[in-house]
Amino acid sequence: MPVMERWSSTGAFLLAAIGSAVGIGNIWRFSTVLGQNGGGAYLIPYIIAVFVFAMPLMILEITLGEKLRGTIVSAFRRINPRFVIGWFLCVIVGLILSYYLVITGWTLGYTILTLATGAPSFSEFSSNSLLPIAFFVIATLVTGLIVSFGVNRGIERISIILIPSCVLILLILAAYGTLLPGFYQGITYMFTPDFSVLADPLLWSAAFGQAFFSLSVGMGILLTYGTYMKSGQHIPRFTLIISLADLFVAFLAGLVIFPIVFTFGLSPTAGAELAFTSLPIAFAQMPAGKVVAVAFFAVLFFAAITSTISMMEVGVAAIRESLGWSRVKTTIAVTGGILLLGLPSAMSYSSFALKLDGIKILDFMDETVGTLGLPVAALLFSVTFAWYLPRETLESALGGKDSIARWIIPLCRYVIPGALVMTTIARIASGLGIANTYLLPGSGYIGLLVQLEGITAIVVISLVLIIIACRLRGCNIRKRLGFGNRK
Numbered sequence: 001m002p003v004m005e006r007w008s009s010t011g012a013f014l015l016a017a018i019g020s021a022v023g024i025g026n027i028w029r030f031s032t033v034l035g036q037n038g039g040g041a042y043l044i045p046y047i048i049a050v051f052v053f054a055m056p057l058m059i060l061e062i063t064l065g066e067k068l069r070g071t072i073v074s075a076f077r078r079i080n081p082r083f084v085i086g087w088f089l090c091v092i093v094g095l096i097l098s099y100y101l102v103i104t105g106w107t108l109g110y111t112i113l114t115l116a117t118g119a120p121s122f123s124e125f126s127s128n129s130l131l132p133i134a135f136f137v138i139a140t141l142v143t144g145l146i147v148s149f150g151v152n153r154g155i156e157r158i159s160i161i162l163i164p165s166c167v168l169i170l171l172i173l174a175a176y177g178t179l180l181p182g183f184y185q186g187i188t189y190m191f192t193p194d195f196s197v198l199a200d201p202l203l204w205s206a207a208f209g210q211a212f213f214s215l216s217v218g219m220g221i222l223l224t225y226g227t228y229m230k231s232g233q234h235i236p237r238f239t240l241i242i243s244l245a246d247l248f249v250a251f252l253a254g255l256v257i258f259p260i261v262f263t264f265g266l267s268p269t270a271g272a273e274l275a276f277t278s279l280p281i282a283f284a285q286m287p288a289g290k291v292v293a294v295a296f297f298a299v300l301f302f303a304a305i306t307s308t309i310s311m312m313e314v315g316v317a318a319i320r321e322s323l324g325w326s327r328v329k330t331t332i333a334v335t336g337g338i339l340l341l342g343l344p345s346a347m348s349y350s351s352f353a354l355k356l357d358g359i360k361i362l363d364f365m366d367e368t369v370g371t372l373g374l375p376v377a378a379l380l381f382s383v384t385f386a387w388y389l390p391r392e393t394l395e396s397a398l399g400g401k402d403s404i405a406r407w408i409i410p411l412c413r414y415v416i417p418g419a420l421v422m423t424t425i426a427r428i429a430s431g432l433g434i435a436n437t438y439l440l441p442g443s444g445y446i447g448l449l450v451q452l453e454g455i456t457a458i459v460v461i462s463l464v465l466i467i468i469a470c471r472l473r474g475c476n477i478r479k480r481l482g483f484g485n486r487k
C-alpha cells in the first residue's frame with residue numbers, strides 16, 4: 001500500500017474538488033441542456049436535483065473517503081471482500097474519461113488555432129484526420145503528466161491556478177456580454193420559468209443526469225479526493241461550497257453564452273454545435289472577437305483538464321493500491337490505456353468518421369456511458385454503501401445518530417436510488433421510442449439497440465480488466481468469486 005498523500009490545505013482540497021465538478025459540463029452542456037429544456041423552467045428541477053439528490057450523495061461519498069481511507073476498489077471491498085464493483089466504477093470513469101479527453105482536445109485545438117489563424121469551422125476541423133487526434137493525444141498526455149506529479153505537486157497546484165483563472169475570465173466575458181444588444185433577451189431566456197413543462201418526466205430526467213454529471217458525484221472521484229483530506233473536517237459545509245461554486249460557474253457561463261446567442265440570432269438549442277460551430281461565427285463578427293474566442297476556449301480547456309485529472313486519479317489510485325506500483329509507473333500505464341480507449345472516439349470526429357450503427361463513436365459513448373453509465377454507477381454507489389455498510393458505521397462516519405445522518409441515510413437509501421432508477425427508466429423508454437426525444441446535447445436520437453450494445457461493452461470491458469487486475473495480483477478468480485474450494 002503506497003504512502004497516503006494529503007492535501008496541503010482545505011482550500012487546496014476545495015479547489016481540486018471544484019475543479020473536478022467544473023468542467024465542459026458547466027459551460028457547454030449546461031447551456032445546451034437548458035436551451036433544449038425550455039430555458040428558465042429547467043432551473044427548478046436542476047436546483048432540486050443538485051441540493052436534494054446530488055449533494056447528500058456527495059456528503060456520503062467524501063465522508064466515506066475520509067473515514068475509510070481507501071480507494072473506490074477497497075471501499076467496496078470493505079463491505080464484502082468479493083465485491084468487484086469498485087473496478088466496474090473505475091471502468092465507467094475510464095470510459096467517460098476516454099471520450100471527454102477528445103472534447104478536451106478540441107477545446108485546446110480551438111484555443112491554439114484561434115490564436116494562430118482564427119477559429120476554424122467545425123466541419124473543417126473535424127474532417128481533418130490529424131488535428132482532432134493529435135489534440136486528443138496532447139490532452140491525454142497533459143492529464144497524465146499532471147497526475148504523475150501527485151496530489152500536491154500535480155493536482156492541487158494546477159487546480160489552484162486554473163480554477164480562479166476560469167472564474168476570472170468568465171467574469172470578464174460576462175461583463176462584456178452586458179454590452180451586447182442581446183443581453184436582456186439572453187437573461188430573460190435563462191431566468192423565465194415556464195411552469196407548464198415541469199410535468200414532463202424527461203425534463204426531470206435531464207436535470208438529474210446533468211446534476212450528477214456536473215458535480216462528478218457517485219463515481220468514486222470525490223471518495224478518492226476525500227481520502228487525501230485531513231480528519232475531522234466539516235464535510236457538509238464543503239459540499240455546499242462545491243455545489244454552489246459549480247452552479248455559479250454554470251450560471252456565469254450561461255451569462256456569457258446566451259447574450260451572444262441572442263445578439264447574433266443563433267439557436268439556443270443547437271446542442272454541441274453551439275460551442276464549436278455557432279459561437280465561433282458570432283465571435284468572428286464581434287468587436288475584439290478573437291480575444292473573446294481565445295478566452296472562451298481557454299476557459300473550456302482549463303475547466304476540462306481539472307476534470308480529466310480527477311477522473312484519471314480514480315484509476316491511478318486504485319491500481320497503485322492493488323498492485324503496489326509507483327505513481328509514475330501507474331500513470332504511464334493508465335495514460336496508455338486511455339489513449340487506446342479514446343482513439344476510436346477521437347477518430348470518429350476526424351476524416352475517418354468512425355461510426356457504430358450510423359452513430360459517431362463519440363456520440364455513442366456519450367449516450368451510453370455518459371448518460372446511462374453514470375446513473376448506474378451512482379446507483380451502485382448509493383445502494384451499496386447506504387444499505388450494506390452497518391448503520392452504526394454510517395452514523396458515526398457522518399457525525400453521530402442525531403447528526404445529518406438522520407436525513408442523509410434515508411435519502412441515500414430510498415430517495416436517491418429511486419430517482420436514479422426513474423431517470424434511467426425514462427431514458428431507456430425514450431430510447432425505445434416511447435418518447436421521441438433527443439437525450440443528450442449534440443447527439444441525435446438513439447435506439448435501444450445502441451444502448452444495449454453500450455451496456456454490454458461496459459460489462460465486457462470491466463470483466464476483462466478485472467481478470468487482468470486479478471492475474472497481475474496472482475489471485476485465483478474462481479476462488480475469489482466463491483466457485484473453488486476456499487481455504
Ligand code: PHE
Nearest residue numbers: 021023024025026213214216
Ligand atoms: N463534472 C465534469 C463536468 O461538469 C464532468 C465529469 C463527469 C467529471 C464525470 C468527472 C466525472 O464537466
